[in-house]
Amino acid sequence: xxxxxxxxxxxxxxxxxxxxxxxxxxxxxxxxxxxxxxxxxxxxxxxxxxxxxxxxxxxxxxxxxxxxxxxxxxxxxxxxxxxxxxxxxxxxxxxxxxxxxxxxxxxxxxxxxxxxxxxxxxxxxxxxxxxxxxxxxxxxxxxxxxxxxxxxxxxxxxxxxxxxxxxxxxxxxxxxxxxxxxxxxxxxxxxxxxxxxxxxxxxxxxxxxxxxxxxxxxxxxxxxxxxxxxxx
Numbered sequence: 008x009x010x011x012x013x014x015x016x017x018x019x020x021x022x023x024x025x026x027x028x029x030x031x032x033x034x035x036x037x038x039x040x041x042x043x044x045x046x047x048x049x050x051x052x053x054x055x056x057x058x059x060x061x062x063x064x065x066x067x068x069x070x071x072x073x074x075x076x077x078x079x080x081x082x083x084x085x086x087x088x089x090x091x092x093x094x095x096x097x098x099x100x101x102x103x104x105x106x107x108x109x110x111x112x113x114x115x116x117x118x119x120x121x122x123x124x125x126x127x128x129x130x131x132x133x134x135x136x137x138x139x140x141x142x143x144x145x146x147x148x149x150x151x152x153x154x155x156x157x158x159x160x161x162x163x164x165x166x167x168x169x170x171x172x173x174x175x176x177x178x179x180x181x182x183x184x185x186x187x188x189x190x191x192x193x194x195x196x197x198x199x200x201x202x203x204x205x206x207x208x209x210x211x212x213x214x215x216x217x218x219x220x221x222x223x224x225x226x227x228x229x230x231x232x233x234x235x236x237x238x239x
Contacts, residue, residue, distance in 0.1 A: 109147025
């Protein structure tokens with residue numbers, strides 16, 4: 008017998024409605040059950056609302072893509088703002104010789120199956136696998152393969168994604184492309200060769216604000232969105 012005092016209310020709603028149980032897709036079951044509970048709808052009303060949204064998916068495509076883009080940017084900012092400085096401080100506090108020469112990568116699995124010390128699946132009291140978020144570190148103690156040098160390749164090793172300026176519809180392939188388009192190529196080349204600096208520093212010296220991380224759109228493509236300096 009289901010303990011309704013502690014059970015997930017969505018699961019309870021599904022267990023009480025045979026028509027919900029007959030739906031094979033778990034996500035669809037949960038969505039309809041959520042409308043039934045949240046809005047006090049009966050099964051038919053909730054099903055009609057959900058199917059109406061699905062059947063008109065193309066009409067909502069742009070709005071969904073924009074919202075997804077915003078949500079991803081918000082998530083990225085949350086983690087960047089929360090952990091960037093903490094990690095940087097930890098790296099700075101560690102003697103350089105003690106750091107992994109190849110750096111390290113943080114791996115995040117939002118829904119991992121937990122393991123016991125012997126490698127067997129961790130089970131709860133009801134003998135169900137225990138799942139949850141898992142964070143791990145991949146320390147690269149040996150250097151990676153050196154990148155081959157090639158002349159005339161100013162974009163070699165640049166981060167993935169295209170580059171845009173807030174309020175400007177032009178899409179650039181690199182920050183160097185922005186620098187050369189907004190200023191003279193001769194000025195840019197002289198700066199880079201003379202100082203050994205980067206395109207990022209060239210633009211920030213000119214007053215551009217360059218993000219530390221890109222935003223990812225609904226199609227999984229990355230975009231670096233710069234802010235232009237205020238007009239003089």
